[in-house]
Amino acid sequence: xxxxxxxxxxxxxxxxxxxxxxxxxxxxxxxxxxxxxxxxxxxxxxxxxxxxxxxxxxxxxxxxxxxxxxxxxxxxxxxxxxxxxxxxxxxxxxxxxxxxxxxxxxxxxxxxxxxxxxxxxxxxxxxxxxxxxxxxxxxxxxxxxxxxxxxxxxxxxxxxxxxxxxxxxxxxxxxxxxxxxxxxxxxxxxxxxxxxxxxxxxxxxxxxxxxxxxxxxxxxxxxxxxxxxxxxxxxxxxxxxxxxxxxxxxxxx
Amino acid sequence: xxxxxxxxxxxxxxxxxxxxxxxxxxxxxxxxxxxxxxxxxxxxxxxxxxxxxxxxxxxxxxxxxxxxxxxxxxxxxxxxxxxxxxxxxxxxxxxxxxxxxxxxxxxxxxxxxxxxxxxxxxxxxxxxxxxxxxxxxxxxxxxxxxxxxxxxxxxxxxxxxxxxxxxxxxxxxxxxxxxxxxxxxxxxxxxxxxxxxxxxxxxxxxxxxxxxxxxxxxxxxxxxxxxxxxxxxxxxxxxxxxxxxxxxxxxxxxxxxxxxxxxxxxxxxxxxxxxxxxxxxxxxxxxxxxxxxx
Numbered sequence: 001x002x003x004x005x006x007x008x009x010x011x012x013x014x015x016x017x018x019x020x021x022x023x024x025x026x027x028x029x030x031x032x033x034x035x036x037x038x039x040x041x042x043x044x045x046x047x048x049x050x051x052x053x054x055x056x057x058x059x060x061x062x063x064x065x066x067x068x069x070x071x072x073x074x075x076x077x078x079x080x081x082x083x084x085x086x087x088x089x090x091x092x093x094x095x096x097x098x099x100x101x102x103x104x105x106x107x108x109x110x111x112x113x114x115x116x117x118x119x120x121x122x123x124x125x126x127x128x129x130x131x132x133x134x135x136x137x138x139x140x141x142x143x144x145x146x147x148x149x150x151x152x153x154x155x156x157x158x159x160x161x162x163x164x165x166x167x168x169x170x171x172x173x174x175x176x177x178x179x180x181x182x183x184x185x186x187x188x189x190x191x192x193x194x195x196x197x198x199x200x201x202x203x204x205x206x207x208x209x210x211x212x213x214x215x216x217x218x219x220x221x222x223x224x225x226x227x228x229x230x231x232x233x234x235x236x237x238x239x240x241x242x243x244x245x246x247x248x249x250x251x252x253x
Numbered sequence: 254x255x256x257x258x259x260x261x262x263x264x265x266x267x268x269x270x271x272x273x274x275x276x277x278x279x280x281x282x283x284x285x286x287x288x289x290x291x292x293x294x295x296x297x298x299x300x301x302x303x304x305x306x307x308x309x310x311x312x313x314x315x316x317x318x319x320x321x322x323x324x325x326x327x328x329x330x331x332x333x334x335x336x337x338x339x340x341x342x343x344x345x346x347x348x349x350x351x352x353x354x355x356x357x358x359x360x361x362x363x364x365x366x367x368x369x370x371x372x373x374x375x376x377x378x379x380x381x382x383x384x385x386x387x388x389x390x391x392x393x394x395x396x397x398x399x400x401x402x403x404x405x406x407x408x409x410x411x412x413x414x415x416x417x418x419x420x421x422x423x424x425x426x427x428x429x430x431x432x433x434x435x436x437x438x439x440x441x442x443x444x445x446x447x448x449x450x451x452x453x454x455x456x457x458x459x460x461x462x463x464x465x466x467x468x469x470x471x472x473x474x475x476x477x478x479x480x481x482x483x484x485x486x487x488x489x490x491x492x493x494x495x496x497x498x499x500x501x502x503x504x505x506x507x508x509x510x511x512x513x514x515x516x517x518x519x520x521x522x523x524x525x526x527x528x529x530x531x532x533x534x535x536x537x538x539x540x541x542x543x544x545x546x547x
Contacts, residue, residue, distance in 0.1 A: 057439050081445035094436035098458045107454070108444040154440065 001063050001162045002192045003068045005031040009055055010063040023049055024218040026063070036188065036195040038205040038212030038226075040242070046218040047198040048089075051164045054196070067162065078112060085155035086164040091147035095139040101125070101150050102135040108158050124153040128183060143174035152183065165197040169204065177188065181208060193229050202229055202246040214239040276538040283534020289527035297343040306334035308341040308494045317510045327512040329503065335512060338494035340522055344442040345495045346524065349410055349479045350472050356414040357421060358468050364418070365425025365464075366456045370433050371448070380426065383419045391416040391474070392481055406495070409488035414477050417471055424467050428460040462539035470532035473525035480521050497519050 007029050007130065013022040024046045027039040031037040039047040054065050056072055065072045067083060088094035095104060105121045114120065122132055128149040139147055148168060155163060168184070169177040185208060188195060199205060205212045206229045213220045214236070222236040232247060234240045279282040297508055305325065312332030318325040326335040368379040386394070390502050391413075398412035432438060433456070482488035483497025491498065496517040503513030 054441055057442060077445050081443060084443075086443055087441070088436040088440065090436060094440055096437040096441075096455055096458075107446070108443070111445050111450070151440075154444075158444065 002034040002194045003035075004008060004033045005054070005162060005194060006064075006066040006069075007054065008064040008066070010050065010065065011059040012049065012058065022218070024053070027204070027215075027218070027220055029213050029220055029223060031194060031196060034188075034192045034194055035211065036197060036209045038200060038209035039196065039198045039215060040200065040212055041207055041215030042242075043200075045215040047215055048166050049218075050215075051086065051166050051196065051198055055084055055164055056080070057086075081108075081160075082112065082158050084158055084162040085158060085160040085163060086166060087148075087151055087155050087168045089167040091144050091151055092139075092171070092175055094151050095147055097139055100136055100138050101142075104150060104154055105135075105157055108154065109195050112158060115136060118155060124157040125150075126157060127187070128153045132212070143176075144172050145179060146158065148172060148176075148180055149183065152180075152187075156187070160193075162194045162196070165195055165199075167200065170200060177204075184208065202243060203250060205229065273535075273538045274447065277531070277534045278438070280534055280537070282530045283537075286527040286531030286534060289523055290531060294525075296340055297347045300340050300344055304337035304340045305333075306337040308333060308338040309492050317506060317513075319510070320512055322468055326516045329499070329513055330506055335499075335516055338499060339496070339516060342494040342496045342499065342517070342520070345406065345489060345493060346476060346479070348461070349406075349413070350475055352410045353414045353417065353475050354468055357418045357471070358464060360414075361421025362425050362457060362460065363402070363417040365422035365427075366429045366452050366460055369423070369426035369429025370452050370456050372430075376426070379422075383422050386416065387419040387423070389416070392478055395478060395482060396485070396487065399482060404487040404490060406489045406493065409482045411477060412482070413455050413475055416478075417475060421464055421467055421471070425460045425464055428463055429456050432456055432459050443450065456504055466532055466536045466539060469528055469535055473528040473532075476521060476525045476528070 007027060010027040011022070011023055012024045013020045015021055026049055027046070029037070039050060041047055049058065053061045054072065059073075067075070072080060072084075097109075103120060105124055106117060109117045109120060121135065125132060125135060130146060130149050130153070130209060134142070134146070134150075139150075140141045142150065148171075152168075158177055163184075165184070169180050181204060182197070187193060195208070197205075197208060206226050209226050211223060211225050213223045214234070215221065216238050222234055222239045224234055224239070228234060229243055229246075232240060257389070274287070277287050285468075305323070310333065312328070315328055315332040316330055318324055318328040324334050324336065326339065329335055329338070364379055364383070368376040368383075394416045398415060399408050402408040402411065429452075431537035436456055438451060441455050446454070479488055479495070480497030480500070483495040483499075484501040486498070486501060489495030489498050491502070499517040500514045500521075503510070503517070507514050
């Protein structure tokens with residue numbers, strides 16, 4: 001159920017000609033099977049762009065993204081959808097305002113022509129810790145944390161092996177953040193997902209990830225194990241500064 | 254449990270409809286619009302029961318009678334009862350509105366949403382076509398179509414439909430462009446939804462309220478254009494009791510027999526006013542920000 005991911009020399013620029021902006025000059029990293037890999041860095045450092053490239057939401061990048069040794073570009077659409085799914089940052093914007101939870105969860109099953117729909121929908125909603133009665137609710141009848149659970153259920157219903165998490169907790173309250181992170185942790189322990197997780201919060205990385213990459217202006221400066229956070233074991237000055245700032249902030253609190 | 258959820262879902266949209274009607278009735282202007290419309294629809298349905306005379310029967314010994322004497326709104330130049338003709342005219346007006354709306358709504362919605370969602374060259378081509386249609390005054394373009402197709406009510410409907418889809422397409426495109434980058438569209442793409450599926454299932458429901466509002470506001474224009482074409486003799490043909498055509502024939506006797514043009518004129522005025530007010534009310538009722546309260 002889990003896959004390895006290898007990103008080689010991923011580069012992308014937006015715009016054309018002289019005004020083109022190179023957002024990612026060349027990113028490389030690899031994620032092992034069942035690993036949780038964090039991407040941290042300041043705003044605009046290209047973390048989310050990496051996820052959008054890996055998922056082919058943005059498809060005009062150069063380089064290679066290999067999932068279990070196969071290029072994502074070579075995977076047929078249906079297979080790709082069943083291999084990787086994404087959870088978005090803002091639960092208020094990632095659910096269709098006029099679709100009930102049932103419709104949201106049913107839609108992927110219809111597209112992929114999967115059977116036992118009712119059964120699968122119920123399993124998906126209970127897996128993320130929501131009661132079955134929530135199926136007939138609309139997004140505006142749910143709280144932020146509940147919405148994010150629905151978004152996770154939507155990603156899980158196709159039984160992917162790779163989950164791309166784009167700051168899944170940054171729009172949520174601190175107590176709800178913990179709930180969602182524990183949920184993600186539990187799901188990973190149960191199913192052995194591979195996670196690639198973008199976040200601002202090094203505490204989240206420490207809690208969730210095995211290894212993480214520090215990004216600066218579209219480049220991976222350093223890849224560190226999560227143990228390096230507590231002792232600030234980074235060697236690159238920027239990564240050191242980032243971890244140091246985070247430690248200081250945590251210390252004051 | 255399953256039975257329970259299913260029985261709760263049907264009243265769901267009925268309740269939404271009920272909510273909208275209650276909301277509309279709360280403001281006096283949209284309540285007026287709704288009332289006039291209800292009267293119009295009931296009149297059209299029960300026309301044979303309401304009409305006091307046959308709208309087509311002429312009584313040449315009884316022409317240009319003022320209101321009274323068994324003729325509520327008087328008689329016209331051929332002795333036909335004006336009230337009965339207005340009552341039957343409601344059917345024609347409703348037919349025009351209904352046919353134009355069911356042609357224009359889907360066309361505008363499909364063209365607008367696909368142009369807005371797909372963007373690029375597709376958008377460019379579709380929008381330039383829309384621009385061409387938009388740059389003609391609609392009555393003049395309708396005139397040209399009717400002149401080419403020959404004057405009749407059906408041709409007038411086709412002509413009006415052909416000229417009134419561009420604003421709706423424009424509106425739907427603008428709406429679609431604001432939604433195409435939304436995360437829920439990205440999520441649908443990641444689920445493997447085809448482009449047409451995304452447009453139909455995700456984009457269209459978001460554009461529908463504003464298109465419905467625009468369509469309602471548009472109905473006032475449709476009525477006026479139909480009346481205008483009727484007035485020019487290019488729409489409904491005699492002896493059909495179309496309101497615009499009635500004004501056109503009554504015009505010759507206007508100075509001595511005011512009732513010939515006044516009553517059809519008031520009918521056109523009140524119905525198009527009603528649609529405008531209703532459209533305004535719908536804009537408030539269907540506002541997504543207010544949807545959240547329900």
